[in-house]
Structure formats: C-alpha cells, structure tokens
Amino acid sequence: MKKNxxxxxxxxxxxxxxxxxxxxxxxxxxxxxxxSQMVAYGQPQYVVSAGGGSAPAxxxxxxxxxxxxxxxxxxxxxxxxxxxxxxVEIGTEVNPDTVVCIIEAMKVMNEIKAExxxxxxxxxxxxxxxxxxxxxxFKIRPT
Numbered sequence: 001m002k003k004n005x006x007x008x009x010x011x012x013x014x015x016x017x018x019x020x021x022x023x024x025x026x027x028x029x030x031x032x033x034x035x036s037q038m039v040a041y042g043q044p045q046y047v048v049s050a051g052g053g054s055a056p057a058x059x060x061x062x063x064x065x066x067x068x069x070x071x072x073x074x075x076x077x078x079x080x081x082x083x084x085x086x087x088v089e090i091g092t093e094v095n096p097d098t099v100v101c102i103i104e105a106m107k108v109m110n111e112i113k114a115e116x117x118x119x120x121x122x123x124x125x126x127x128x129x130x131x132x133x134x135x136x137x138f139k140i141r142p143t
Contacts, residue, residue, distance in 0.1 A: 065139040066116050067124075070131040074105035078127045092120045093143070100138055103131060118142040 002022065009020040070076070078086040078101055088100050094114040103110045118140035125137050 065121050065141050066118065067136040068100060068112070068114060068116070068138040068140060070103060070133060070135045070137055071112065072103055072105050072110065073133050074103040074110070074131060076125045076127065076129055076131045076137060077102040077104065077109075078123070080109075088120050088123075088138070090120050090123060094118060094120060094140065112137070114138075114140065116140050116142065 007022045011018050078088075080087075080102060087102075088094060088098070094100060095117045096113065096115050098114045099111045100114050100120075101112050103112055120138055121141045122139035123137075124139065125131055125135070131137060
C-alpha cells in the first residue's frame with residue numbers, strides 16, 4: 001500500500017468484506033465484517049474480525065458506517081433541480097436502488113444509487129460542489 005501510495009482499499013463479496021486502511025503512523029489496519037478485534041504484529045497494527053458478531057468496533061478507530069463514494073469526477077447535486085427537494089437527508093432509509101444524488105460530468109447528469117441498504121448518517125459534500133473519484137459523499141449505517 002505504501003509503495004503504491006494507496007491509503008484505503010475495500011473489497012466486498014456476498015458474505016465477505018475486507019477493508020485495508022493505512023493509519024496515520026504508516027501502519028496498516030485490516031477490517032472484516034462488523035465485529036473487530038485489535039491484534040498487533042510488530043510495528044503495524046492489524047484489525048481482524050470474524051464477522052457475524054454484534055459488538056461495535058472502537059469508535060476512535062473504526063465506524064460501522066459504509067461510505068458511498070463518488071464513482072467519477074464532477075459536480076455533486078443533492079436534488080434533481082434547484083427547486084426540487086433533496087433525494088435524501090440524514091435519517092433517510094435507503095436500499096441499493098435508491099438514488100441519493102446526481103453528479104454532473106461533461107454536461108451529463110448521472111444518477112448515483114446507494115448500492116447498500118441502511119440509514120443515511122452523514123452527508124459529506126455540500127450541494128453544487130465538485131467531487132473527486134472515490135471521494136466519500138454519504139455515510140450509511142447498514143441495516
């Protein structure tokens with residue numbers, strides 16, 4: 001991760017999820033599933049979990065929230081038009097097919113779907129502001 005300047009990597013399959021995240025001190029953290037347990041292996045710290053548990057991860061290190069990241073570079077819009085209401089607000093329940101925002105790229109309006117089931121806990125981007133590829137736009141607490 002350090003060699004390729006990658007700070008975060010996430011892979012999710014049907015019953016398996018792994019998230020690698022470089023820490024502030026250059027160490028690597030690994031998260032799988034929902035339940036986490038800290039295990040130290042020399043200098044870097046790894047977080048390994050068995051999944052299926054309900055114990056929350058330490059709040060200072062990890063959140064159980066899932067990020068909806070921008071799939072492209074463009075301008076983020078929370079509503080289909082300036083006079084329309086927002087697609088979602090904090091507390092809105094979403095499913096994988098729920099449209100959460102629009103990203104305008106090259107004069108094309110692209111609807112972005114949640115691609116996860118849960119409740120919106122945070123909106124990370126201001127309306128009509130630019131977003132980068134991979135930038136977190138929303139956080140969802142899975143249900």
